[in-house]
Amino acid sequence: MATARDIMTPDATCVGADESVLAGAQKLTTLGVGALPICGTDNKLKGMLTDRDIVVKVLGAGKDPESTKAGELAQGEAVTIGADDSVEEVLATMKNHKVRRLPVIDGHDLVGIVALADAARALPDSKAGELIDALSSDR
Template sequence: MTPDVTCIGANETVAEAAKKMTDLGVGSLPICGTDEKLKGMLTDRDIVVKVIGAGKDPAQVKAGELAQGEIVTVAADDTAEDILRIMSEHKVRRLPVIDRHVLVGIVAQADVARALPDSKVGDLVEDIST
């Protein structure tokens, strides 16, 4: 897990999110509301496809506008096996880690890969990619 996660505020623009992603060297950011609750995840792909590719101005679109659907998370005490199952079921590569409703980190596919045998990691990659 990567601790000390930086959120993008739901009212911040997608352009600001892109700048944060660049500065942090990451491809996604959790979207947090003014209530500090997780609203969703914003990926670099979301920015390209849903904003730039759709002809929208990243300086005008708010990050919160791209928060959609069910927010899939894991608990801070979930096992690597639990995380593997959740990633496979929801076909996601990154999961916010929550401890008592507070965002405490992000666990990525690479984190799981380091914790599990190669065969299980191969299954995860296949599940996510199909």
């Protein structure tokens, strides 16, 4: 049975909670990704910084991306999945929490991210369709 570890993108780069949103945006650009985990000084996951967050919550709200800290955009406890949890559990977690990117944790350590595309590739077509449909509705 496939696990989150089998389908994740490993070695996720974090943006520090104390780093600016601008620094986060530059990391997104350099890495060619749409989201980064926000990690605290204790190396624990605080949330996710997405390109949409930057546009809507910072630029659209008239905030300065250079003085706004990435940690300010972390909302509550981050939704995660265990590295050894099944792909079915990944699917259920993504659907239940309506998230397109799921940080993968091994103990307390961030070890990777499962993106919607990763999950869709690992699932049978019918299950991939269900996941995409669930994440696309009621946004």
